[in-house]
Amino acid sequence: MKCSLMAVLTALPLGACADAGEPKTEVTVNEALPEEVQTVLRRSVENLVFVEGGGFQMGDVGAYITNKSLNEGALGSYEFVDKNHPDAMWMPWVFQAAGEKRTAEPVHKVTLSSYSMGKYEVTFEEFDVYAQATGSPVLAEGMLGKRSRKPRKPAHLMTWQQARDYCLWLGENTGLNMDLPTEAQWEYAARSRGKKVAYGTDTGMPKKGANIGLGLGVGKVGSYPPNPLGLYDMSANAKEWMLDWFAPDYYANSPEVDPQGPESGTEKSVRSGKVVLQRYHEPPKAAPRIIKEFGYEGHPYVGFRCVVNEDKPIILK
Template identity: 35%
Template structure:
């Protein structure tokens, strides 16, 4: 996986080097300071004194990588929700729409049901968000360190997969660079907060507003979080009204698939440098769900309802647009996630 880096100079000093010679684990980075790495090492050794050096090292690598993968998102205002679409799409495909101020129809089939037809102004402070979904193995190192079961199910027994099983070895060989999956929203929340514990940085799940603002490259009126705002599939085409011909996409044009990504970062990033926000892998955000929330949402840094029974899920399967939201019970299989850094100010040396 190639790390994509935007704006991290605003967060940490650009220092690197070796760590304390007395430590049994070490790391270096072009973007994470030695001071920050030493803090992580100290916290891991203090919190997990009985863990093996191998496991501590993997945890250190995971935490450093989480910081390296952050994309800084400058705060600002945008209209959150379904910003509309032409009633008759010139390209004749929902995968290729250009927004204009005179749009008259809603974009999504679910807008009224989920409340996103209530377009409303949101203003966010700056924050950072991971360029990638959390990988299966990064979550697995955290879970091993904390003596937690594998966050995957052996569907032959409908129980947690055992680490000493052949199935587990096959699983990690095939999916080690794939997006993590959860069986409960709390597993995603716990992982992000674990990153906060070992880095002493305010990691958490992104809010729903933060997720959408980042997917839309700071609130642009683009329908998909791809490199160009269109969903260009292998073997698909679109109608060009100027030439009155259909145009086929070639292999170089493809930026999405009807299948989930095989590995993290498979398709191009959006203009902000964030991958996989239109890749058919659903993601948890921090918010409780209410279909009426957009009617009462505060403008500044909305956090979602104070309580609820359902959680918000983003980027579910199908041709899901960046503003579409879905409600699901917190106990739900196969939802992934990415973490964010809930901090607007820079970290000084």
């Protein structure tokens, strides 16, 4: 096991390596690091939300509404009822265009180990510190302009590999097992440990301007209330890269325990948007013509957050 010299666990002397299976709950940041790097590392640990593992029904669980509210009410003004209501009808949350495969089905049981997830999407400010510290490319600095490239807005326009490299960098410098979230981890957390809701908002339902954005584009992270688990922007701001390769029929073949997605593919899974049950997918980086024409390799409005695959809460010492 390779030790990081930039941060160590409090329980270990500087430069020592922990056993691979040893729980890592207390983290100390190396004070010899540049101050801006220390700040990002501390903030990343402090902003972790512990997600206790468990089982849930993953996929488009839908909802029961009254037939009358569907046919006679204003668009979207549904009356949600129990399935035994005499006027109940089942409605899917994810609507596909005619002829498109329903990738959020079938609903299937998933059981997850405990983990921790970043409270916020990674910001431009944080990614810039990482880029400077590692000599990595700055994200499309000339293309975004000052208006879009605000420090506390979600970083986007990075490739899948750039997003993953950032999470791995955090892990190397905290001694934690950090990575991008799997689709299952992301949906379970967005639904506050698998509750039967379709929106990752404070109420489980959307209210424009109150708990989700009003239109296109992205705003400052944490602009709206978190979901009950304490995670922000799960139904707002940027979409987010997942660890998984994407396959439209993966739900029919997914293992129950800690699914990691298909072994290979041509596109990576992307989640968020509005309805947290919806699955999106993008190539790991933009098409050559986009790179040539616009000068960036990532995708507009696709950002990310990181997870820690440890079964105990993480504490900054």
